[in-house]
Amino acid sequence: MTxxxxxxxxxxxxxxxxxKKKTGGSLGKYLAIRFVLIFPTIFILVTMVFxxxxxxxxxxxxxxxxxxxxxxxxIRIHEAGYDRPLFIQYFEYLGQIATxxxxxxxxxxxxxxxxxxxxxxATLELAINSLVVALLIGIPLGMLxxxxxxxxxxxxxxxxxxxxxxxxxxxxxxxxxxxxxxxLGWFPVAGRGTTSTEIFMAQLESPSGIYWLDALxxxxxxxxxxxxxxxxxxxxxxxxLTAGIFLRxxxxxxxxxxxxxxxxxxxxxxxxxxxxxxxxxxxxxxIPIITVMGLQIALLLGGAVLTETTFExxxxxxxxxxxLTARDFVAVQGIVVLLAVIVAVTNFIVDVIAALIDPRVxx
Amino acid sequence: xxxxKSLFSRLPVISQLKKSMGLQRGMLVTGIVLTLIFLLTAAxxxxxxxxxxxxxxxxxxxAPSSVHLWGTTAGGYDVLSRTIWGAQTAVFVIVIAVALSIxxxxxxxxxxxxxxxxxxxxxxxxxxxxYAFPTLxxxxxxxxxxxxxxxxxxAGIFAAxxxxxxxxxxQYFRVIRAETIRLKAEPFVESAIVVGASTVRIMxxxxxxxATRTLPLIFTLNASEAIxxxxxxxxxxxxxxxxxxxxxxxxxNHAQSDATAxxxxxxxxxxxxIVMTVLGLTLLGESMNDLNDPRLRGRKKTKKNAAKKQExxxxx
Numbered sequence: 017m018t019x020x021x022x023x024x025x026x027x028x029x030x031x032x033x034x035x036k037k038k039t040g041g042s043l044g045k046y047l048a049i050r051f052v053l054i055f056p057t058i059f060i061l062v063t064m065v066f067x068x069x070x071x072x073x074x075x076x077x078x079x080x081x082x083x084x085x086x087x088x089x090x091i092r093i094h095e096a097g098y099d100r101p102l103f104i105q106y107f108e109y110l111g112q113i114a115t116x117x118x119x120x121x122x123x124x125x126x127x128x129x130x131x132x133x134x135x136x137x138a139t140l141e142l143a144i145n146s147l148v149v150a151l152l153i154g155i156p157l158g159m160l161x162x163x164x165x166x167x168x169x170x171x172x173x174x175x176x177x178x179x180x181x182x183x184x185x186x187x188x189x190x191x192x193x194x195x196x197x198x199x200l201g202w203f204p205v206a207g208r209g210t211t212s213t214e215i216f217m218a219q220l221e222s223p224s225g226i227y228w229l230d231a232l233x234x235x236x237x238x239x240x241x242x243x244x245x246x247x248x249x250x251x252x253x254x255x256x257l258t259a260g261i262f263l264r265x266x267x268x269x270x271x272x273x274x275x276x277x278x279x280x281x282x283x284x285x286x287x288x289x290x291x292x293x294x295x296x297x298x299x300x301x302x303i304p305i306i307t308v309m310g311l312q313i314a315l316l317l318g319g320a321v322l323t324e325t326t327f328e329x330x331x332x333x334x335x336x337x338x339x340l341t342a343r344d345f346v347a348v349q350g351i352v353v354l355l356a357v358i359v360a361v362t363n364f365i366v367d368v369i370a371a372l373i374d375p376r377v378x379x
Numbered sequence: 380x381x382x383x384k385s386l387f388s389r390l391p392v393i394s395q396l397k398k399s400m401g402l403q404r405g406m407l408v409t410g411i412v413l414t415l416i417f418l419l420t421a422a423x424x425x426x427x428x429x430x431x432x433x434x435x436x437x438x439x440x441x442a443p444s445s446v447h448l449w450g451t452t453a454g455g456y457d458v459l460s461r462t463i464w465g466a467q468t469a470v471f472v473i474v475i476a477v478a479l480s481i482x483x484x485x486x487x488x489x490x491x492x493x494x495x496x497x498x499x500x501x502x503x504x505x506x507x508x509x510y511a512f513p514t515l516x517x518x519x520x521x522x523x524x525x526x527x528x529x530x531x532x533x534a535g536i537f538a539a540x541x542x543x544x545x546x547x548x549x550q551y552f553r554v555i556r557a558e559t560i561r562l563k564a565e566p567f568v569e570s571a572i573v574v575g576a577s578t579v580r581i582m583x584x585x586x587x588x589x590a591t592r593t594l595p596l597i598f599t600l601n602a603s604e605a606i607x608x609x610x611x612x613x614x615x616x617x618x619x620x621x622x623x624x625x626x627x628x629x630x631x632n633h634a635q636s637d638a639t640a641x642x643x644x645x646x647x648x649x650x651x652x653i654v655m656t657v658l659g660l661t662l663l664g665e666s667m668n669d670l671n672d673p674r675l676r677g678r679k680k681t682k683k684n685a686a687k688k689q690e691x692x693x694x695x
Contacts, residue, residue, distance in 0.1 A: 198639070325614070352520075
């Protein structure tokens with residue numbers, strides 16, 4: 017979450033000498049190395065979480081401790097194989113992962129792949145919604161701040177950006193709930209839909225898991241409206257956090273492009289100020305913006321955990337907290353593997369985009 | 380070492396205050412004021428707070444009144460006192476977490492950057508993996524591994540601090556490693572090698588002193604992140620137990636259900652405390668960052684560097 021430090025413009029140039037030593041030239045080789053680096057990232061995180069989780073105790077004691085006598089507890093632990101040496105369990109788990117078998121959750125006996133698909137789509141929906149909010153707020157405000165640099169509009173936008181960052185999503189969620197659900201009564205307090213919508217969603221054939229998409233596809237406008245109402249507050253709470261970062265990114269990069277000669281040239285040819293900002297200065301500024309946005313995925317995932325808990329949005333983050341409390345290692349490891357893959361692959365894609373756009377990076 | 384560091388971190392604030400003007404000065408001053416309020420509240424908590432952090436009352440969820448200025452929670456805690464004591468908990472956790480991560484991060488960064496080789500490669504890959512992963516999620520797993528059944532205040536504070544440390548180490552590691560690699564090629568290091576200084580001496584004296592210049596800045600920015608992580612952990616129930624110390628995040632967790640019933644005072648005050656503290660620290664760190672005009676800083680540094688270099692050459 018180091019999102020707040022403005023990336024200086026010379027960042028790619030700074031990285032250049034570092035990667036120069038490693039790769040030695042061609043784009044293909046650079047990308048191949050970046051791709052191979054995905055695997056140690058995942059492997060390290062899986063290993064860390066495996067051993068950390070084993071330190072926490074075992075799921076059987078967490079679930080039944082106190083209700084069963086110690087000897088029966090020991091028998092159950094033995095049956096599940098949790099009393100074997102750690103390294104044997106570790107290599108067994110690595111072997112399972114390598115064959116794509118992640119096992120079943122201990123606490124509610126779901127296939128890990130099913131669990132990830134069900135809750136992952138909920139998190140994906142939240143992430144998409146909040147990204148829309150963040151872009152709608154962050155980009156126009158960032159443009160305004162850059163254009164009115166050092167004027168009061170800029171001051172307000174920058175203070176807003178820091179305030180968005182300084183507000184934890186659960187506090188933003190609490191305030192939003194108090195104002196819009198309790199006092200104004202506009203939106204529901206929590207959940208992804210009313211009970212009838214949830215039932216409707218469960219009956220759909222081959223659902224995508226993204227509620228508003230499913231509702232639109234089935235043509236059930238009542239359900240769609242209900243889902244939208246439930247989505248607005250969580251998306252705003254999480255979106256504001258990211259909006260602050262987008263605002264600063266757009267501002268910093270647009271200040272750079274706005275001072276370019278071609279913008280001045282456009283102005284002298286009578287191009288409207290609005291067009292200058294939205295076309296001439298904004299488009300070239302997009303490249304660094306996209307790469308840094310990609311790196312915000314970790315922040316978004318971290319924020320999603322808090323948002324989901326605040327709004328009882330049954331996604332990966334909400335479940336992760338539940339599974340951690342139940343010491344369900346299999347489930348926690350499954351979620352961590354998925355998140356590690358998402359983060360590593362996103363970083364790889366960002367690297368690829370950066371290398372394709374900016375030749376300095378890959379030398 | 381200690382006194383030097385505090386002097387070092389205090390001086391920049393003053394010099395930047397002189398450099399600043401207009402909006403930037405406003406932001407810097409706001410940052411300084413908010414941070415001072417936070418630190419003073421933490422230090423003077425026993426004097427200001429009307430009640431103890433874990434003192435319970437019979438009136439639960441009572442609205443703000445003359446006895447309980449900010450009302451009471453469902454657990455019968457006084458909101459005002461909990462919020463004040465929460466500042467103290469936050470300071471403890473920040474100091475421990477940031478000190479530990481600087482300590483470990485700097486050592487690893489120096490070793491990795493100076494020695495290079497396979498150690499460097501492994502450390503870089505591990506640090507990158509941890510750095511890329513959502514900090515809060517890793518801190519959650521860490522804290523649950525650390526706090527099994529421990530419930531007293533210091534155990535909770537240490538568990539939270541160590542969980543935050545693990546995710547912060549890579550940040551310091553990266554900065555120090557990059558600086559070390561840059562400094563390794565500087566003439567004063569090469570001359571030290573020629574003169575026959577040992578590897579440990581070069582790392583400890585020549586590189587360490589020069590590589591740690593940017594740390595006060597990262598410290599300020601990280602302190603605000605540490606507060607957010609601590610509050611996030613507390614909110615999810617993986618932080619400090621409410622019966623052992625006051626912690627803003629945990630109080631906000633309980634306030635969620637109060638909010639549904641329209642009880643606003645249990646959540647708004649600790650939440651506002653988090654926002655004000657993070658805002659203050661961020662404004663402070665940010666304005667210092669902005670005011671350090673790279674060209675201006677560069678010139679200053681070379682002067683200092685030159686003086687240092689001379690000293691070191693004489694010493695060596």
